[in-house]
Amino acid sequence: MKEEPLLSLDHVSMHFFNQDGVLPVLDDISVQLQQGEISAMLGPSGCGKSTILNILSGLLKPTGGTIERKGSIGYMFQRDHLLDWRTIYENVLLGLEIQKQKKSERHLQKVERLLRTYDLWEFRNRYPRELSGGMRQRAALIRTLAVDPDILLLDEPFSALDSQTRLMVSEDIYAIIRQEQKSALLVTHDISEAISFADTIYILSHRPARLRTVYQVQLTTQAPRTPLKSRNAPEFQQYFNAIWEEMMQDADDN
Amino acid sequence: MQMITDTQDQAHAAWLLAHKREKQKIRGLQLLLLAGLLFCWEAAARLGWIDTFLFSSPSAVAQIFWIYFSNGTIWMHIGITMWETFVGFCIGTVCGIAIAMVLWWSPFLSRIVDPFLVVLNALPKTALAPIVIVWFGAGISGIIAVAVSISVIVTIISAYTDFRSVDEDKVRMLQSFGATKGQILYKLILPANRDNMLSLAKINMGLCLIGVIVGEFLVSRAGIGYLIVYGSQVFRLDLVMMGVVILAICAWLMNSLINFLEHHIKNS
Numbered sequence: 001m002k003e004e005p006l007l008s009l010d011h012v013s014m015h016f017f018n019q020d021g022v023l024p025v026l027d028d029i030s031v032q033l034q035q036g037e038i039s040a041m042l043g044p045s046g047c048g049k050s051t052i053l054n055i056l057s058g059l060l061k062p063t064g065g066t067i068e069r070k071g072s073i074g075y076m077f078q079r080d081h082l083l084d085w086r087t088i089y090e091n092v093l094l095g096l097e098i099q100k101q102k103k104s105e106r107h108l109q110k111v112e113r114l115l116r117t118y119d120l121w122e123f124r125n126r127y128p129r130e131l132s133g134g135m136r137q138r139a140a141l142i143r144t145l146a147v148d149p150d151i152l153l154l155d156e157p158f159s160a161l162d163s164q165t166r167l168m169v170s171e172d173i174y175a176i177i178r179q180e181q182k183s184a185l186l187v188t189h190d191i192s193e194a195i196s197f198a199d200t201i202y203i204l205s206h207r208p209a210r211l212r213t214v215y216q217v218q219l220t221t222q223a224p225r226t227p228l229k230s231r232n233a234p235e236f237q238q239y240f241n242a243i244w245e246e247m248m249q250d251a252d253d254n
Numbered sequence: 255m256q257m258i259t260d261t262q263d264q265a266h267a268a269w270l271l272a273h274k275r276e277k278q279k280i281r282g283l284q285l286l287l288l289a290g291l292l293f294c295w296e297a298a299a300r301l302g303w304i305d306t307f308l309f310s311s312p313s314a315v316a317q318i319f320w321i322y323f324s325n326g327t328i329w330m331h332i333g334i335t336m337w338e339t340f341v342g343f344c345i346g347t348v349c350g351i352a353i354a355m356v357l358w359w360s361p362f363l364s365r366i367v368d369p370f371l372v373v374l375n376a377l378p379k380t381a382l383a384p385i386v387i388v389w390f391g392a393g394i395s396g397i398i399a400v401a402v403s404i405s406v407i408v409t410i411i412s413a414y415t416d417f418r419s420v421d422e423d424k425v426r427m428l429q430s431f432g433a434t435k436g437q438i439l440y441k442l443i444l445p446a447n448r449d450n451m452l453s454l455a456k457i458n459m460g461l462c463l464i465g466v467i468v469g470e471f472l473v474s475r476a477g478i479g480y481l482i483v484y485g486s487q488v489f490r491l492d493l494v495m496m497g498v499v500i501l502a503i504c505a506w507l508m509n510s511l512i513n514f515l516e517h518h519i520k521n522s
Contacts, residue, residue: 057430075430077423085445094441095431147431 004070006183007033007056007151012065014051015208024208025051026062031202031211033151033185038177040186040194043204044247049187052209053155056185071150074182076173079160080140082128088139089115089124095147107146114142118176133161134169141173145180152177152184158193170197170227178224191247195239196227203243205250213246215239310491315499318492332500335466335477338394339508342401342462347455349402350409357410358417358443359435375411379404383468392473400472401465405458412457416450417443452516459508467501478504 014026025048033039043049054060057073082091092111096102115121118138128136137157144152157173158166174197177184186197194201201215219225219233230236292312298304299311306314322328357364383400390399420443428438470479478501485493 059426059429073430075427077427079423081421081424081427083424083442083445085448094428098428098431098433098437098441 005032005068006035006070007031007185008068009052009055009062010066010068012055012062012067014048014055014060014062014064026055027208027210028065029204029209029211030065031185033183036181036183037200038174038184038186038198039200039202040188040198041202041204042188042191042194042243042247043209044206044251045189047204047207048209049189049204050155053153053187056153069151072147074144074147074149074152076141076144076152076154076157078156080128080133080136082136082139082143084128087125087127088120088131091128092120092124092139092143092146095143099147101147107148110148111142111146114145117179118142118172133165134172137161137169138172138176141176145176145182150183152182154184154186154188156188156190157186159188159190167228174227191240191243192231192236193227195236195243196230201243203246205253212250215243307489308491310495314492315495318490319496322496328500331477331481332504334394335470335479335501336504336508338397338466338469338477339401339459339462342398342405342465343455343459345398346402346405346462347409347458350406350458351413351451351454353406353410354413354417355439357414358439364414371407371411374407379407379465380468383465383472387469387472396473397466397469397477400469401462404465404468405461408461409454409458412454413447413451416447416454420446449520452512452519456509456512456516459512460505463501463505463508 009029009031012026012029013024015022015024017023029052031039031041041049041052051060053075055062055067056069057075058069082088083094086094092115093102096104096107096111101107112121115124120135120139120142123131123135128139131139154173158170161169170193186194188194195217199217201217203212203215204210205212217239219230219235221229221233295309296312299306299309299314319328322331357367382403386399386403387396390396424442424446425438428442433441466477467479467482470477471483474480478497482494482497482501485491485497
């Protein structure tokens with residue numbers, strides 16, 4: 001018997017109105033995220049990924065279909081969006097502060113543990129400008145984790161970093177998500193990133209976005225799996241080629 | 255190793271000295287320039303090259319200053335002008351920023367008032383001064399109202415533009431934690447614009463001084479603007495010149511005060 005999914009989109013469609021008429025953005029999207037799973041949505045730029053994220057986080061209501069969510073959402077953005085005038089500690093507490101839980105001992109202990117575990121405790125009184133890109137992105141993730149979300153939405157969280165930092169940060173973030181036993185949905189246009197990160201990959205077409213294919217990623221790596229080990233797995237290239245073909249096909253259909 | 259550090263220290267000391275010398279040189283030349291101008295003016299007046307009735311002379315300005323200074327009335331005039339400027343500045347800045355917050359809060363409202371703000375901004379506000387004086391009375395309150403009318407529109411427009419320019423994604427980040435509009439304003443929009451608000455304050459100080467002087471030209475019994483306009487009416491150009499010089503000094507002092515505050519707030 002299959003467990004109830006944490007998050008499910010059921011035949012979701014979405015259109016917007018503008019001066020010229022109706023703009024269809026999403027067409028019949030069905031996605032499920034199980035407890036403890038990392039999934040990726042992979043699609044060409046401008047295919048409506050941010051619309052999906054806005055629907056998932058409740059900022060937009062879909063025009064068709066249903067969305068079911070068991071648990072709270074934590075959002076991780078492309079850029080870290082740390083506030084320059086706050087120290088790292090104050091930044092990390094921002095979410096708790098907004099939800100008026102800053103005085104909750106349990107949450108403060110959790111924040112301290114996260115900062116210590118992910119090597120930011122010594123830097124807690126520094127300002128964001130004094131930290132490297134990777135540290136900033138970790139601080140941003142801790143800010144999200146501090147409010148204890150059940151589901152993490154990652155909106156191209158590495159695309160603003162240079163390629164070297166990017167590999168390191170994705171190692172870090174992956175390890176944190178796994179260790180904290182979170183479920184995550186990664187939205188990206190980067191094929192390798194999707195394969196190295198996700199258990200399941202949903203491939204979207206160009207706009208209006210439809211689901212083209214779903215891949216279950218199974219790689220032979222030494223446990224525990226990490227994005228870097230995944231990149232070296234023998235199956236990686238096969239997945240990459242298959243998905244690349246798929247996306248090129250989609251571009252031709254356009 | 256020691257040798258190298260020693261020579262480096264010496265070189266640094268020499269550099270510092272040269273730097274200091276240059277600063278002193280500039281300051282000295284500035285004073286010399288000022289003294290030279292005053293000397294030429296005085297000389298031209300005494301030698302009859304210029305008509306002292308129209309141009310006055312530094313010694314005449316100093317004399318009249320001494321009269322106002324020794325009977326203490328100069329402080330009254332300076333005090334009134336500064337007070338009017340200060341009150342106008344506070345009202346204009348606070349109201350302007352408050353209205354900008356309301357517009358930020360309601361994009362719908364801001365779209366409605368937009369054309370009105372654009373027209374008011376383009377209009378030379380001094381043209382409104384006579385009306386404002388009629389409305390608010392021919393006294394200190396009217397003069398303050400003129401200062402406010404000159405500074406408030408600029409404040410609204412610049413503060414609103416600054417509030418709007420905060421990264422939309424940062425707003426979404428706060429929303430993702432369930433932040434209310436008030437929390438977004440208080441935790442993001444206002445602190446993100448601290449430096450902009452400071453430069454806005456600097457501009458406002460100057461605008462309010464313009465408003466106060468214009469107001470004093472129109473109606474007043476006291477203040478630096480009154481001294482200038484009274485002096486010109488009775489053809490006492492020494493009084494006019496004195497007013498202008500005092501005004502210049504006051505403006506310079508106010509600007510230094512704001513720079514000082516800005517420096518302190520930024521480094522706190």
